[in-house]
């Protein structure tokens with residue numbers, strides 16, 4: 178291979194040898210470009226769960242799972258967690274640069290302008306039962322929002338996109354808080370144009386008529402941190418869902434409503450609720466935690482909040498959340514037995530060969546639920562909180578799909594069902610009917 182020749186991968190098939198281009202990312206990630214594979218050889222690849230498959234090229238978020246590195250548009254999660262705000266981080270993810278003062282104030286104004294829900298949408302909550310799951314309500318109401326804003330159906334220019342992005346990011350708080358208020362039988366609290374993104378959400382969640390909720394600044398800061406840490410995570414299940422739906426040129430709200438549904442699963446965003454349910458059961462049963470971990474190793478149950486498809490090291494978000502939990506709990510001078518249990522489980526796991534060999538470490542969900550508990554967020558709202566945090570990431574990926582020359586996502590399959598067979602007439606199967614019935 179001459180020095181200027183681009184590297185290729187040779188694939189030796191029974192029938193032929195193929196050469197496929199090698200694509201190397203800016204962080205030196207190497208990939209084999211197989212886009213011509215089927216046309217040239219008739220072969221496809223098979224990769225259940227996509228653990229070895231790059232679905233796209235993306236400039237938004239970088240993860241090094243072996244080293245436990247996470248960066249949004251090149252900025253480390255540690256720096257953003259310490260120095261940034263959620264709205265600034267959202268603009269960074271969506272537009273690729275830390276915003277100027279003008280961009281930030283302009284977007285903040287859009288968030289304020291679009292924080293209300295149409296009264297027709299508020300009326301829709303009358304149809305939800307109090308025990309309706311807020312993730313179902315969230316996905317339904319995001320889609321319902323688009324019925325009141327037909328302009329978001331066709332993103333003609335940057336201005337309409339930015340307005341739609343602000344609408345979605347702003348209203349997702351109002352929708353979530355209204356779902357909570359419906360579940361507790363309290364009146365919906367309207368957003369206040371004078372409050373920051375996080376404070377406004379807490380206001381809509383916990384204020385009641387004639388008594389405004391006035392949270393401790395540490396609570397607001399902890400919510401800021403939670404949302405920043407959840408803002409994006411490259412091609413995870415729900416973001417890949419958003420990109421899949423976006424690839425059909427479905428509108429932003431429909432794509433993100435689909436992301437909410439994918440996030441709901443206990444193996445994904447639903448894990449933060451599953452962790453607390455696990456800690457609750459362990460606390461109630463007072464089971465010996467070492468014995469419990471033996472049960473995990475026998476695969477009788479999963480250690481929720483542990484393990485990750487990409488991180489084979491400590492999830493950097495979990496490390497940051499663990500420190501935040503310690504700080505908030507120490508400041509509030511409270512004792513949460515769930516935290517003691519979580520710490521013990523982590524201690525046992527980090528020293529046990531079963532977990533070490535499988536590279537199972539705490540992930541973002543292991544401590545996030547404990548933090549949400551200290552903020553007073555009810556358990557069934559935990560995954561909704563994850564969705565509020567992830568919204569800018571979904572919006573950024575939707576935009577990236579629209580701006581790319583991405584084709585509609587349509588994976589192939591290896592068919593392993595019946596080969597062709599003849600129809601068996603119903604009378605031969607003892608069924609009396611005629612084809613017109």
Ligand code: SDX
Pocket residue numbers: 226409410412413414443444445446448473476478479480481482483484485486487535537540541542
């Ligand atoms: C999120 O993708 C993302 O980026 C997601 C996310 C994001 O920000 O978007 O980071 C958010 O979803 C975090 C993950 C939250 N989920 C959980 O905490 C649920 C518990 N964890 C798992 O079920 C699991 O670890 C996954 C789903 C996270 C990853 O699953 P994989 O990569 O498919 O791994 P696997 O199921 O094939 O497990 C590999 C081995 C198996 O053992 P062996 O068959 O090799 O003997 O590890 C074991 C598994 O049994 N294992 C676990 C375990 N997770 C994996 N054993 C006990 N407890 C666990 N939690």
